[in-house]
Amino acid sequence: MSWADLHARTDILHAVLDRAARNPADPTLFDGFPELDRLFGGPEGVLLALRYRWDNHLSVKLDHALAQGKSAVEVYLELAAEQPGLRAILDTYDTDRLLARPRARAAYAR
Numbered sequence: 001m002s003w004a005d006l007h008a009r010t011d012i013l014h015a016v017l018d019r020a021a022r023n024p025a026d027p028t029l030f031d032g033f034p035e036l037d038r039l040f041g042g043p044e045g046v047l048l049a050l051r052y053r054w055d056n057h058l059s060v061k062l063d064h065a066l067a068q069g070k071s072a073v074e075v076y077l078e079l080a081a082e083q084p085g086l087r088a089i090l091d092t093y094d095t096d097r098l099l100a101r102p103r104a105r106a107a108y109a110r
Contacts, residue, residue, distance in 0.1 A: 005039060008039055009039050009040070009049070012035070012039065012046065013050065013053070015033070016029060016030065016050070020088050020089035020092075024085070024091070024092040024093075025092050029089075047089070047095050050086060050089060050095075054083075054090055057079055057083070058075070058076065058079055061078065062075050
């Protein structure tokens with residue numbers, strides 16, 4: 001992936017988060033991004049990238065919370081308040097289903 005592709009992916013994620021902050025159920029949430037399919041493989045790829053972002057942020061916050069004596073619930077709610085657009089889109093779309101679905105593996109025939 002080139003730097004240009006990385007920046008284009010980041011721009012798409014930020015735009016989707018901005019839209020989701022206004023209306024996460026908007027049927028046009030993923031429309032208007034000509035490079036979305038190439039860079040993410042479709043809307044599901046965007047959702048998986050956003051879920052990965054949430055999981056990373058939550059993991060780091062949980063690590064810090066243990067030292068501060070905070071509960072996991074407090075940390076979750078704190079992160080949800082800090083990133084309402086991200087939490088809204090994850091609550092609207094079933095990203096658990098996407099993560100649980102088996103992925104196609106490359107077949108290496110010899």
